[in-house]
Amino acid sequence: MAYGEKILDHYNQPRNVGSLNRDDPRVGTGVVGAPECGDVMKLQIQVDDDERIVDAKFKTFGCGSAIASSSLATEWIKGKTLDEALTIKNTDIVRELALPPVKIHCSVLAEDAIRAAIADLKTKRSGQQEDAALDAQPTGTK
Amino acid sequence: MKSPIYLDNNATTPLDPRVLEEMLPYLRGKFGNAASRSHKFGWEAEEAVEKARHQVAGLIGAGAKEIIWTSGATESNNIAVKGIAQMYREKGRHIVTQATEHKAILDPCKYLEREGFEVTVLPVGRNGRIDLEQLRASLRPDTILVSLMFGNNEIGTLQPIKEIGALCKDKGIIFHTDATQAFGKVPIDVEAMGIDLLSASAHKIYGPKGAGCLYVRRRNPRVRCEAVLHGGGHERGMRSGTLNVPGIVGLGAAAALAQQEMPSESQRLSGLRDRLWEGLRSQLVDVYRNGDPEHTLPATLNVSFAYVEGESLMMGFEHIAVSSGSACTSASLEPSYVLRALGVGDDLAHSSIRFSLGRFNTAAEIEEAIVQVVGTVKRLREMSPLAEMAAEGIDLSKVAWAQH
Numbered sequence: 001m002a003y004g005e006k007i008l009d010h011y012n013q014p015r016n017v018g019s020l021n022r023d024d025p026r027v028g029t030g031v032v033g034a035p036e037c038g039d040v041m042k043l044q045i046q047v048d049d050d051e052r053i054v055d056a057k058f059k060t061f062g063c064g065s066a067i068a069s070s071s072l073a074t075e076w077i078k079g080k081t082l083d084e085a086l087t088i089k090n091t092d093i094v095r096e097l098a099l100p101p102v103k104i105h106c107s108v109l110a111e112d113a114i115r116a117a118i119a120d121l122k123t124k125r126s127g128q129q130e131d132a133a134l135d136a137q138p139t140g141t142k
Numbered sequence: 143m144k145s146p147i148y149l150d151n152n153a154t155t156p157l158d159p160r161v162l163e164e165m166l167p168y169l170r171g172k173f174g175n176a177a178s179r180s181h182k183f184g185w186e187a188e189e190a191v192e193k194a195r196h197q198v199a200g201l202i203g204a205g206a207k208e209i210i211w212t213s214g215a216t217e218s219n220n221i222a223v224k225g226i227a228q229m230y231r232e233k234g235r236h237i238v239t240q241a242t243e244h245k246a247i248l249d250p251c252k253y254l255e256r257e258g259f260e261v262t263v264l265p266v267g268r269n270g271r272i273d274l275e276q277l278r279a280s281l282r283p284d285t286i287l288v289s290l291m292f293g294n295n296e297i298g299t300l301q302p303i304k305e306i307g308a309l310c311k312d313k314g315i316i317f318h319t320d321a322t323q324a325f326g327k328v329p330i331d332v333e334a335m336g337i338d339l340l341s342a343s344a345h346k347i348y349g350p351k352g353a354g355c356l357y358v359r360r361r362n363p364r365v366r367c368e369a370v371l372h373g374g375g376h377e378r379g380m381r382s383g384t385l386n387v388p389g390i391v392g393l394g395a396a397a398a399l400a401q402q403e404m405p406s407e408s409q410r411l412s413g414l415r416d417r418l419w420e421g422l423r424s425q426l427v428d429v430y431r432n433g434d435p436e437h438t439l440p441a442t443l444n445v446s447f448a449y450v451e452g453e454s455l456m457m458g459f460e461h462i463a464v465s466s467g468s469a470c471t472s473a474s475l476e477p478s479y480v481l482r483a484l485g486v487g488d489d490l491a492h493s494s495i496r497f498s499l500g501r502f503n504t505a506a507e508i509e510e511a512i513v514q515v516v517g518t519v520k521r522l523r524e525m526s527p528l529a530e531m532a533a534e535g536i537d538l539s540k541v542a543w544a545q546h
Contacts, residue, residue: 003457008457011454011457011458014525017524017525019530031527031544032544033543033544034543034544035488035489035492035528035538035543036487036488036489036492036543037488038451038468038477038488038492039451040527040528040543041527042527042530058525059525059526059527059530060525060526060527061449061450061451061526061527061528061529062451062454063451063453063454063457063468064453064454064457066451066454067454067525
């Protein structure tokens with residue numbers, strides 16, 4: 001099976017490979033997949049105060065299509081708000097990269113990774129708000 | 143683009159130009175049917191086929207009359223397994239094989255199970271070898287056939303054929319070996335090794351595709367096989383059909399060359415294989431050799447490169463043609479069942495690459511392959527979340543992965 005041009009392009013020049021500081025409150029991290037299944041994607045987003053994604057990074061263990069799907073996902077979500085990023089569907093990735101049917105699961109994994117990163121960020125933020133609320137309580141009441 | 147370096151010789155081999163030369167007359171003027179007894183065309187075809195029979199028999203210490211022509215090792219394996227089962231079904235219905243056999247053995251065995259036979263599939267150790275005591279214990283009074291491969295196509299592991307042959311002889315059980323990968327690569331002597339049936343193929347030894355053979359012992363004991371293909375009673379009634387004369391001539395010529403060159407070639411190839419492994423092992427951490435480093439085919443090297451997936455590796459080796467045990471390269475989306483049988487984890491099975499060297503590989507090609515593989519593994523590990531986690535000291539086997 002020969003690879004599509006766009007898959008090869010992302011495989012040879014992957015966009016946004018790397019890691020963001022997982023402990024940064026503005027960073028959300030999603031890790032999906034399993035080594036036994038042959039693919040693991042880690043996708044991270046960093047947002048500004050308006051919840052707009054200002055940076056995105058990925059690392060992927062998987063076939064060329066999995067690498068291309070995650071690379072494309074980071075490219076697409078940069079500059080989007082969280083809500084906008086959530087509208088990206090795996091079928092969009094399939095279409096853009098012209099993934100063959102056996103590789104559709106790679107695009108599903110990329111969509112899952114986006115969702116997992118956003119969910120992680122939201123959990124972190126709500127936790128933070130609780131922390132802030134606790135901090136705001138008068139110390140005397142303890 | 144220049145042609146990639148071909149390191150997938152266990153899949154198939156290029157036709158040796160010397161073999162092609164031998165074949166050409168039989169693709170041109172000497173087109174006769176070897177079964178035509180009434181004219182020159184038939185006689186010269188028959189003569190060529192009988193010469194090839196001697197060449198093939200000579201390579202394995204057999205008599206020429208014990209060689210049956212087939213279309214390839216898959217057919218040979220089918221005749222051996224199903225043909226023996228049908229012929230001896232009144233004697234017993236039990237067959238013994240192993241987990242790492244080629245599908246051309248495992249699938250006929252499954253078929254026989256549906257037909258009421260019982261099949262014992264022996265497990266293998268971490269090195270891919272069977273345990274002789276386990277084999278002995280699996281044999282029963284109703285066991286009619288033991289089918290165990292000579293050398294494994296994915297990992298190169300050689301089975302203790304001589305010991306298996308002796309054990310089967312002792313118990314009076316027919317012993318078949320699928321020698322597709324070993325034929326012409328390592329010394330085989332059907333007498334000394336107690337082999338009753340042996341499958342082989344031309345295209346793995348620089349011969350043409352579509353030609354193979356089955357050795358069927360004629361004495362001590364005389365082994366008989368029910369035919370799978372009927373229609374004319376060619377090949378002692380075991381395989382009907384007009385003979386593929388050019389293919390058979392090619393198989394014979396390829397066997398003769400293999401016999402002639404085996405002493406020097408096996409040494410040269412195992413040297414190149416060792417250099418390849420050394421080049422990879424010395425420049426990369428967390429690489430694992432699958433199989434048995436001692437009891438192995440001379441030119442097969444199976445390596446797992448932890449933290450990177452096989453298909454993405456092969457995409458990176460632009461100028462090397464290899465194969466992988468990764469799921470992504472198979473239709474089933476399951477990683478290699480051979481590596482699984484060895485107890486290699488699915489993660490490392492997905493990360494495996496098989497390098498199989500051959501007659502036309504040079505030392506310079508191996509050096510270039512080392513450079514490309516090392517470079518690609520390093521580049522992909524840079525973008526691997528598993529490599530990053532391992533570097534952080536996380537035990538990957540203890541992570542609660544989201545299975546999908």
